[in-house]
Amino acid sequence: MNPSTAQAQVIVDELVRCGVTDAVLCPGSRNAPLSFALHAADAAGRLRLHVRIDERTAGFLALGLALRSGRPVPVCTTSGTAVANLHPAVLEASHAGVPLLALTADRPPELIGSGASQTISQPRIFGDAVRLGLTTAVATPAPGVAARWRSAVDRVLAAAAGVPGGPPGPVHLNVPFAEPLVPQAGPDWPEPLAGRPDGSPWTTVPGGRRTVPTLPLDPAAPTVVIAGHGAPADVDLGGAPVIAEPSSGRWAEGLRTGPWLLGASPMAVLKPAQVLVLGRPTLHRPVQRLLADPDVAVYAVADAAGAPWTDVAGTVRAVGAAPALCPPDGWADRWRAADAAVSAALDAALNGPDSPAGLRLARALLAALPGGAALVLGSSNPVRDVSLAAVPRAGLTVLSNRGVAGIDGTVSTAAGAALAHPGPSYALLGDLTLLHDTTGLVVGPGEPRPDLTLVVLNDQGGGIFSLLEQGAPEHAGAFERVFGTPHRVDLGALCAATGVAHTAVADPAEVAAAVAPVPGIRVVEVRAQRASLRDGHAALRKVVETAVAPVLAAG
Template sequence: MSDDRAVEVARRLVAALLAQEVTEAVLSPGSRSGPLALALYAADEQGLIRLHVRVDEREAGYLALGLAKASGRLTPVITTSGTAVANLHPALLEALHAGVPLLAVTADRPARLRGTGANQTTIQPGMFPGITFTDRITGLAGAVREGGPVHLNVELDEPLVESVSWQFPQNSWSMSAPVSGRTQVLESGPRTVLVAGDGADPALAAVAQQAGWPILAEPSSGLRSAPTSIACGRIVLGGRLIERIERIVSAGHPTLSRPVTNLLTRTNLPTVHVGDASTFPGVPGANVTFADRISVRGSGDESWVRSWIQAGDRIENALLHAEQFVVAKAVWEAATPGLLVLGSSNPIRDVDLVAPVRVPGPRVLANRGLAGIDGTVSTAIGAALTSYGRAIALMGDLTFLHGANGLLMGPIEPRPDLTIVVLNDDGGGIFHTLEQGSPEYSSAFERVFGTPTRTKIDALCAAHGIKHRLVQASQLEGYLSRTPVGIEVLEVQVTRAGRRALQSVVSGLAAV
């Protein structure tokens, strides 16, 4: 490819993206990627592809991830060579483990320069193990067919920039892959629970309703509103009903709570996972089988699902007035029926406990592929850019600070109307609820787990020209009742004190 004129490579790339129905692209500027930048700018000017420019490659990757996750469309992120490429790795890993159609297009020096001291030259092919790789634009259609992330590395030789007229074909065709695999038919009995993790198939709501299966639905599963979804599922598992389970069906990528993970890794219960081993949260034993899709034969025991619903509702009622969950409840209600993006750690777990079930709610997205805190701000911005209606993101202070460069964007770049609610407990509150929060580790806790930063979030927002408001938890509902113009940050300061005690109280509700 290095024998081709760089501008012709750029022209073919844009034509290939249009053929794959690409409508959004993210660019991090650089010299080697110059012809790609000019071609994408021209496509943006012609109304073919909306271009988003970011100077931070890591945040550019997560912005593209959010665009792809929310739209379901292939979304490219384009970088120059060298360390710029390596900064895409976190977003690509998340895309790999969540099955998101993210395309990394990396500009490269000609292959003849590899192994020399040429500026910004390294071995870019194969830089991302496990990610589908191609160095041919003609191979792009085949590479993206599986739906996960792809790395396209293009060698560009000088001259990089020439004065040319950019014209692109405007025809496209569907990139939807045909549905493959077989449907496994299950009997409605024995007594079964359906565990729905991140990105589960929405069609399972009807299957569970027919079979009489209670659904333990994570917030980002898409099944929270299903007729048999139960409240506080991870707490209900701490009661006696777990002893009556005779079979497990799981779907999506369930990773949110240890009680659910422990249930799925039991080897004494037959388990059917809708998906493959890459989304099963553990080492599958001989009791685990995999299916592409499932259907059910017969109707289930109504008393079975009713007992789970009653247990969950009882615990939910006990939590309704807990002050610690005011923020989670307010955010969920304000986001309904729009978009809600949840950060990892405590925020998504708080929502998991108090978000209503069996009623319509918002569309919920979260980076649960690897459940990292990085890139959440950019993911939320990307998702909001493709959504209509109200868009809210909820995250902790460390998650916000870790991704604060997501707010670093030019004044003319497209911006969504997005409210980012930051639950600021000045550190890693989730560690209080884990083994590290035990009293015997108290002397080391604050420095190596709590990690307070004392960062002034208002000053950080001001530096980026982002509207900021410090609000009390009790005031949040009122502020969320209005839709912002552009991006705004609502900071709610809370304390980490009592998090561990609250965990014990909540867990004890299952036995009441």
């Protein structure tokens, strides 16, 4: 057995022993030893292999698998720019705390700087985005070398899981391979390559959670809870009003119209004395204004794994464990009354044909999803549309790439999540997000194929910019070309080219009939216009102001 083959077989065996159940692979020559070893492990039923032709897509596929399963998932590439194409997924994993393993093949160190093809400096290529980066030595049949290979795998996977301390996240194992790169007949390896006889990892690393002091807040004060991405589920909120982002894990217990209410004025009756922040809220400007209010005491719940707390405005007074809340009588009732009034007015307004299509689609889709479904929300408008218009409900697993909140790789993230989810899976995204990851639709004929429905709001461009400062009328001369970025892509033809089923829906209200669970990948396209989006949101804000005014006046 040649050294590269031996090293690859040991690495893959140790990955399986450490609990890896899925791996993603891109084709290449330098990573051929790992490709053979992963294929053999898949054939033996030891793990499930997913092969993709595009490294950026592969990185986000692995991210989606890890995001939904909570287990480390390796993505294996060849050397050179193939490695660099993993960087977007690594960054998202780093900021979202997802255990992703960049398993990259490299050239022997003596070739670095020599002008050899597909050769770059790969160690530390991801900078401080990875929790740990290791480069193995070029394999030689030296005594004890197999143990060192296994130890390296154990070390990076422990770091990916946040062990022994710190938040989970991406790691990098860089493996230089010398030729020959394919299995060859020859003498046996001079030392045993087998791991522990009981199938356990070479090194067992204990886990653990941090213990932090209790926050010095007043549990009985008028409190609003802001639950962002990654919010812990074990905090007793005592019935306090919750404004939760859809991917927070606490969305089902949140007020439907919380972001609208925070944007209403005047809201003195609803203004809290203190705010408790769970996770990382990033979606809504009214939430950020509340957190920046110097008259409101802001406290953050510490992440159990040690991830940093969110404090954009620099107002957080303390970070720690939350005591059980017991807000004063009538406090939560006032918020619930305002939420009910605004919710009814919002529904009446959304029933109108001129209301924003994205909001109507979000409301209809979330109501139509079957129980037990997973839903991946695209960045930009889709995740905000769900937060602003859908009725929070239990029984769904809602995921989103909120670490860096980019639109890249969303199709592949959704496919990975679907492959790891035991029930039906969906994604809600915009047309530019779909176009940004069209290779995510390309799945080889022999590959595990997710059951995934991609609901795409196609408004021929970047709708979210209409709602930002650059969408103001005074910028109309430049807006459409450099922000709206219109396109003429026929999504039906695109789906036909990639072998994906396609359905076009003319009205967002009709989406319910189009999303019954079916096998395989399909796109449900909902066509809309962007021209009235800014005015439509402005009109809804007026509806909210009118609906909440009597509640606020009543105190």
